[in-house]
Amino acid sequence: MNDDVISLPLLEVDSLTVDYRTRDGDIRAVNNLSFALEKGETLGLVGESGSGKSTLGLSIIQLVPVPGVIVNGHVRIDGVDVVRLSDEEMRAIRGKNVGFVFQDPMTSLNPVKKVGAHFIELIRTHEPNVTEAEALERAQKTLNDVGILPERINDYPHQFSGGMRQRIMIALAIALNPGVVIADEPTTALDVIVQAKILDLLKNLRDTYGMALILITHDLSIVLERCDKIIVMYAGNLVEYATGTELHSHPRHPYTQGLLQSIPNIELAEQKLEAIPGSPPNLLNPPKGCRFWLRCSEAGENCETEEPPIVEVSPGHFVRCFKEADKSERNRKR
Amino acid sequence: MPKLEIKRSFLARFIPGLASLTKRGSAGWMTIIGSGIVLSMVLMTVLGPWFSPYDPTAINVSPPPNPSPPSGDFPLGTNLLGQDMLSRILCGGSVMIQVALLSVLFCFIIGVPVGLLASYAGGMIDRISTLVMDSFYAFPGLVLAIAIAAMMGRGVVNMALSIAVVYVPSYFRMVRSQVLTIKELPYTEAARATGAKGQTVLLRYILPNVVPSIVVVATVNFADAILTAAGLTFVGLGVGIDVPDWGWDLTQGRQLLPSGSWWVITFPGIMILLLALGFTLVGEGLSELLTPRLER
Structure with a gap:
């Protein structure tokens, strides 16, 4: 017992x-x-x-x-x-x-949303009190950890290569630790x-x-x-x-x-x-x-x-x- | 830390987009010319009441005999009631444009949510709504619109609603087929894997990716709506004769054409044709621009 x-x-x-x-x-x-x-x-x-x-x-x-x-x-x-x-x-x-990284990075990001918006969506789903600016700041830190330049947060998925998109997917998977x-x-x-x-x-x-x-x-x-x-x-x-x-x-x-x-x-x-x-x-x-x-x-x-x-x-x-x-x-x- | 850029104003997005249209070949030019025609028509109709030489609804502004052919005082002639055709042309587009705008709006409000829900929910909901929409779709458009307009009576809103009923199925079918494709794409699954609700997936991941297709259907439908509105007025289901309307002028002109008074029907006919052409050009241009394909 x-x-x-x-x-x-x-x-x-x-x-x-x-x-x-x-x-x-x-x-x-x-x-x-x-x-x-x-x-x-x-x-x-x-x-x-x-x-x-x-x-x-x-x-x-x-x-x-x-x-x-x-x-x-x-x-x-x-x-x-x-x-x-x-x-x-x-x-x-x-x-x-639990974070999940999918197989195909080319289609795993929403093509009409900027990278930053993906993070805002994720962070605010789980922590509704976080402001957009705070979420973006955390996103930039995570992106930095996976080797993506933080200023690219305003870019759209199609502006990245397959390997970079997979890094972004990984960043999304680990963003909430x-x-x-x-x-x-x-x-x-x-x-x-x-x-x-x-x-x-x-x-x-x-x-x-x-x-x-x-x-x-x-x-x-x-x-x-x-x-x-x-x-x-x-x-x-x-x-x-x-x-x-x-x-x-x-x-x-x-x-x-x-x-x-x-x-x-x-x-x-x-x-x-x-x-x-x-x-x-x-x-x-x-x-x-x-x-x-x-x-x-x-x-x-x-x-x-x-x-x-x-x-x-x-x-x-x-x-x-x-x-x-x-x-x-x-x-x-x- | 680099500057955080969350939202740009609509205008800032629009203006560089306009400049890039000239670099997109014939589709870009079609869009530019089409929007030029449509915008100048709208502008003409809005400003018409200030510029028209006579009151477009006042009768007997020209001395008999009426209808009189184009002359110095009446550049586009007069009709049987002695009304100035130029004034009627300048002001007469408002009903048609209002009806077209409203009907497309109604189509949006009804067709898009129903299409989204049906295809996302699937099962019985999907089958029943597809059945209903298909039965509307199978009906001849103008006949259906006439039947509904006759039931509901005169008025801009009623005309718009009866036209909307005819065109809702096109929106529904477009949205439904797009959602069926998009909901299987990995990014919607990835969204679910980050804890997004079904509602969030539908509105933030699927809907924005459907919008380009809806825009194309809408612009093509504008032209159809214009012609259907003209058709409704032509058979006498438009607004009252106290409002200047190209459609009503068509009706009048039809009776006068055999006696040789061509100007009463020709000028409003050209205006309706131009407006429909403008919307068609925008629609076809946009559909080519928004459909991704390989560069040659």
């Missing part, structure tokens, strides 16, 4: 399940997924298109697009279960406690050099603002060195969960291993790039057992019929695979 003594994680996702109720049937986009995130941590969410990573990000701020429904589970932000909140209570959290910032593929629409700069910016801001960062991406290589924890998702399931270094050195799930082998390495001239054969399953009719077995080189008999359990292969390293489950079973017997 000492709840107030135990420190709650900043963000806790607990057995979250999200379905899309389509005309053809329910699509389970996120299946029974749990994780927790502390202040100052970075979580990488990796998976290919349709693996449910964006849905997971949006369900944290309760903006799963129609016809998506959270069927089960909890999302706790500062200990508050946001799944149960009313629309109005949820609006107070969006932008204030939220505890969590979710960046949904923040660099997919940008070129490689700008990508590296934006990711470093996010990392520096995480340190100065002391927030937790969720980085959603399909590119395992960019999260490996930047994230404290990485969740690899496949077809709505968590398949592997470990720290970045652990995942890099000891990937256990065949899918993660495949992803790592498909990263080109410029130092190995003779390297042959491996690809994972096949394509992700149709989630309207997912395979019965492990959702990956059709593409898995190590699939056994039970993979086809039973869903593999999640096992902890080493402290803090979880894998959803029979291969590892059998191994740890054997270890225990020995």
Whole structure:
């Protein structure tokens, strides 16, 4: 009965399940997924298109697009279960406690409003007593933090390049100093050099603002060195969960291993790039057992019929695979 | 800290915009010429009562026989009642311009909010309002306007309302289709992710992006409204004969044309044509200017 003594994680996702109720049937986009995130941590969410990573990000701020429904589970932000909140209570959290950076910076800013107006809108939504001048002053400070000249506050979005617009989006996401910032593929629409700069910016801001960062991406290589924890998702399931270094050195799930082998390495001239054969399953009719077995080189008999359990292969390293489950079973017997 | 520039006056925005119109090719010139025609027509109508040589409604200002052809005393001739046509031309646009302005205003007030709400809310509201608007749209415009004007009686406001009913569906359809596109764009989702209310998203993010399209529909509709107003007056549903009106002169002139008195119908006809042409030029010019496309 000492709840107030135990420190709650900043963000806790607990057995979250999200379905899309389509005309053809329910699509389970996120299946029974749990994780927790502390202040100052970075979580990488990796998976290919349709693996449910964006849905997971949006369900944290309760903006799963129609016809998506959270069927089960909890999302706790500062200990508050946001799944149960009313629309109005949820609006107070969006932008204030959780910042969101979208994928396409070219269309994520309102084309008819100046940059400053975006900040006024955001700040005054959550702090109605702030004057326009005060809001603009804060906006300029935040813009300065993301590397945009403060005097450009009077410019329109079309006067900025893609990378600069993404910096503005990031500034909007951090302007109210939220505890969590979710960046949904923040660099997919940008070129490689700008990508590296934006990711470093996010990392520096995480340190100065002391927030937790969720980085959603399909590119395992960019999260490996930047994230404290990485969740690899496949077809709505968590398949592997470990720290970045652990995942890099000891990937256990065949899918993660495949992803790592498909990263080109410029130092190995003779390297042959491996690809994972096949394509992700149709989630309207997912395979019965492990959702990956059709593409898995190590699939056994039970993979086809039973869903593999999640096992902890080493402290803090979880894998959803029979291969590892059998191994740890054997270890225990020995 | 650099100077904070929050709002600029309307005029300061307008004047540099006007200068840049000359650099936008034929569309820019169309807009300039069209607005020139419209503005001078409005100016003429406003100042007409001070400049007209005779009282435009006074009868028998010229000695019989009437109608008399253009002459030194009456440069545009006189009509059957012995009224001076020049005075009637100078003052006669006011009804038409008022009706056009009011009807476009009514269209705005009805069409834009209904279009916004229907497409944003979706579902049954959207279906029902689309059905109602489409049934108006399917009706021949002038016939519908005549029917409504006949029900409501004479008067500028009643004329404007009956014309508005005809043109509201164009606004509704334009707004609805635009909102359907814009509400799926990432910046509306981004607005929601910063905690904006549905109402805020609709009014501050979606509406300002729809406005250019509405402006284009409105200017094109001005020309239609002018012609419909002329049509209503022509069939006798305009304002009373105590107000000078080009539409009413058309009606009179039609009866006199077979006997060779062309000046009674030709001059008001030209004025209506010019006014409609002016609005059309502005509308077409603006629609080309406001639709983004690649430079050649």
